Amino acid sequence: MDGMRVHLIADGREEATGAMGGPPLLPAEGAIYLTTYRLIFKGTPTDPLVGEQVxxxxxxIASLTKEKRISVNLPMDQFFQEVLQLRSCTFQLMKIGFDEEVASDLAExxxxxxxxxRYPQHVQGMFAFTVGQSAKLVVEHKTKDKNQSLK
Incomplete structure (x- = not known):
């Protein structure tokens, strides 16, 4: 899925600081990407003093344990129609607020x-099975085409 503009909101567990006690890296603005295996946020901090850090x-995705819509109190210049809190069993917590450019139906x-x-209908829909299966289908399809051309 293509990247969607979002803001990563500070989760409140601790003051998110950079290496060696530097300035806070959260909140950050960037894009969220959904692949067949991972959920990835990549962006830059909104604090201008932090600089160009990424x-x-x-x-x-398989480690996602809880997803819920939340409301957050932010400064007046920021407003998010939709905010999701994603909790993972790998001790990750993401609070993502979709940018006002992103329509609420796209967030849904x-x-x-x-x-x-996260919950495929069949076991073949799991990441490990889909990767191996797609290569096999391409090979089988090519061999069938070659046999038909010989007739």
Whole structure:
């Protein structure tokens, strides 16, 4: 799924500081990507004093344990229609607020697609099975085409 503009909100567990007690890296603005295996946030801090540092957070989709919509109290210049809190069993917690450019129906599509990848209908829908299976299908398809052309 293409990246969607989001803001990563400070989760409140601790003051998110950079290396060696530097300035806080959260909140950050950037994009969230949904692959067949991982949920990835990549962006930059909103604090202008931090500079050009890159903030990256990710966790495997299979480790997602809880997802819920929340409301947050932020400064007056920021307003998010939709805020999701994603908790993982790998001790990751992401609070993502979708940018006002992202329509609420796109945020809902993102959430549904995430659940579709998290809970596939068949075991073949799991990441490890889909990767191996896609290569086999391409090889079988090519061999069938070659046999038909010989006739």
């Amino acid at each position: 903030v990256t957070r990710s966790f495997p 599509v993102f959430r549904k697609h995430m659940h579709k990848l």
